Amino acid sequence: GAVVSQHPSWVICKSGTSVKIECRSLDFQATTMFWYRQFPKQSLMLMATSNEGSKATYEQGVEKDKFLINHASLTLSTLTVTSAHPEDSSFYICSARDGQTTTNEKLFFGSGTQLSVL
Amino acid sequence: QKEVEQDPGPLSVPEGAIVSLNCTYSNSAFQYFMWYRQYSRKGPELLMYTYSSGNKEDGRFTAQVDKSSKYISLFIRDSQPSDSATYLCAMSRGGNEKLTFGTGTRLTIIP
Numbered sequence: 001g002a003v004v005s006q007h008p009s010w011v012i013c014k015s016g017t018s019v020k021i022e023c024r025s026l027d028f029q030a031t032t033m034f035w036y037r038q039f040p041k042q043s044l045m046l047m048a049t050s051n052e053g054s055k056a057t058y059e060q061g062v063e064k065d066k067f068l069i070n071h072a073s074l075t076l077s078t079l080t081v082t083s084a085h086p087e088d089s090s091f092y093i094c095s096a097r098d099g100q101t102t103t104n105e106k107l108f109f110g111s112g113t114q115l116s117v118l
Numbered sequence: 119q120k121e122v123e124q125d126p127g128p129l130s131v132p133e134g135a136i137v138s139l140n141c142t143y144s145n146s147a148f149q150y151f152m153w154y155r156q157y158s159r160k161g162p163e164l165l166m167y168t169y170s171s172g173n174k175e176d177g178r179f180t181a182q183v184d185k186s187s188k189y190i191s192l193f194i195r196d197s198q199p200s201d202s203a204t205y206l207c208a209m210s211r212g213g214n215e216k217l218t219f220g221t222g223t224r225l226t227i228i229p
Contacts, residue, residue, distance in 0.1 A: 006161070034216075041126060043206065043219040044162070093161050107217070109154075109161030 002028050004096050006110025013084055014118055021079045021113045023094030029074035030096035034107065035067075038091045050077050084117045091115075121145050124207055124220030132228050137194040141207035141220045144188065148209040148218075151183050153192045156204045156222065165205075166192065197227045 003026040013019050023033060031052050036044040048064075050056040050071035058064045066088075068080040077096075081088055091114050095107040124141045131137055139153075150169055154162035166181040168174045168190075174181045180193040190209075194201055207220040 004161070009159075032214075041221070041224075043124075043221040046216050049216070091159070095161070106164060106167060109163065111161045112159060114159060 002026075002096075002098060002108040004030075004094065004108045004110040006094050006113060008113060009111060010114040010116070012116045012118065015085055016083055018080055018082045019084055019115060021081075021092055021094070021115075023077045023079070023096070023110050025075045025096045025108070028096075028098045030077070030098065031074060032097040033071055033077040034095045034097075035069060035077075035079050036093045036095065038093060038112075044093065047079075081115065084115070086117045089115055089117045119144060121218050122207065122209060122220045125223055126221050128224040128226060130226045130228055131197060133197060133199060135197050135227075137192075137197050137201070137225060137227075139192040139194075139205050139207075139223050139225070141190050141209075142188055143190075143209060143218075145209075145211075145218075146185075146188065147211045149212045150210045151181070151190050152208040152217070153179075153181055154206040154208060154219075156206060158204075162206055199227045199229050202226045 005024045007022050033050045035047045038044050047062045048056045048058045050069045052071050056069035071077040093112040094110040122143045153166040155165050156162040168181050171183050171185045178195045182191040204222040204224045206222040208217045210217045
């Protein structure tokens, strides 16, 4: 099956610093990638949808200036949490849609990044 | 009311038992129904994918969709300790529509 690699798997940072999370599709081209946030015992909450070469589309309530998303190539999307604060501590997961499909029903997920902001 | 409701559990069953996991939903426009398995601190993995009403079987897993009742189920036969994980249901209207996830049911299979 298709593989999505997400790094780092965990990161601890000081309040006020920025953290970058990478999401790579290893054996397919991902025209569309999604970024989710998951709190303990809660579901995945979609933060934004990124399409290669264009600006990301953010869900209501997600600050685009705080969560910067770049999808510069067909195999790489990055999420940068700027000026992180303890309330940004969460599990962040990316997913990718194979470029050969036109629907979102079969997504491939990264292994997630646990962010802890001190 | 949430669009998708899923009993969070936890659910513990003995090895070899049949497991039944369920979700209900309110949006009649949902056409695609998925079940994902998520191990602790890992990303979800697609288990089953169903379009519209009906049953789909894959090995020990069977997915059922009843659109008239807005109810979907995942059955796991001959459950194994390796099946211990959180199971998330997800659904969408299709096309470029985003997936809407349930909260997940935490399942433990007791050896």
